[in-house]
Amino acid sequence: MLVLYNGYDSFGEPFSTEQELRNWYWSEEMGDAVLAEADYEEMGGGALAEADFYDKGYGFFRSCMDSGFAHDALVPLVRWMYQRGINDTRDIDYEDLRAWIAQNTPDEWDEALVIFIESDTEVLGIPDLMRELRRLPEPIAVVGGAREECLAEVLIALDALGKEYEVIEALTY
Known part of the structure; x- marks a missing residue:
């Protein structure tokens, strides 16, 4: 899985670093909300934990x-x-x-x-x-x-x- 984002490397503050974005995805609030709205298997199960993150610009x-x-x-x-x-x-x-x-x-x-x-x-x-x-x-x-x-x-x-x-x-x- 490749996660594209606009991040710190492209824009600096206040944009997130890869680690901040990973933490946000798996925070108590966001993690539950994401999994409640999507078919977990359709999204590759635990694939986000193994995902590559790419600051797309x-x-x-x-x-x-x-x-x-x-x-x-x-x-x-x-x-x-x-x-x-x-x-x-x-x-x-x-x-x-x-x-x-x-x-x-x-x-x-x-x-x-x-x-x-x-x-x-x-x-x-x-x-x-x-x-x-x-x-x-x-x-x-x-x-x-x-x-x-x-x-x-x-x-x-x-x-x-x-x-x-x-x-x-x-x-x-």
Whole structure:
């Protein structure tokens, strides 16, 4: 099990360290609440005790998300960049991108998104998180918070990688 979080390593205070987060999950209050709302076996039984924790960082897709571009518009761009080892939209050769769009998936692409990222005023970055997600066995159980923010970034990354996952609603807010 891989637990992704925004933590101290990325943001400093007041964000949690890995150990503080582990303690919180297993505190008397949170431990009972989590287990009461979820199927313990579905979540892997005692897997949280053996889980790897990864400070995922934040904001790699946010400028596009905050500008109103939908999940389905971002996934093909993230996939295209990841497959080509492009980590930053400022490094894109837009002639190559447009040629690839025209030949392969013209209906999937949101031209407004291409224009937006081409402006160089906003940046979309491919996070190191993609390597962590890629190695996970499928199907992946996804839980967490900030469904339209942090969790949405993780789901975009999973879809760009073509990973099979299920959002466990009882543990998602």
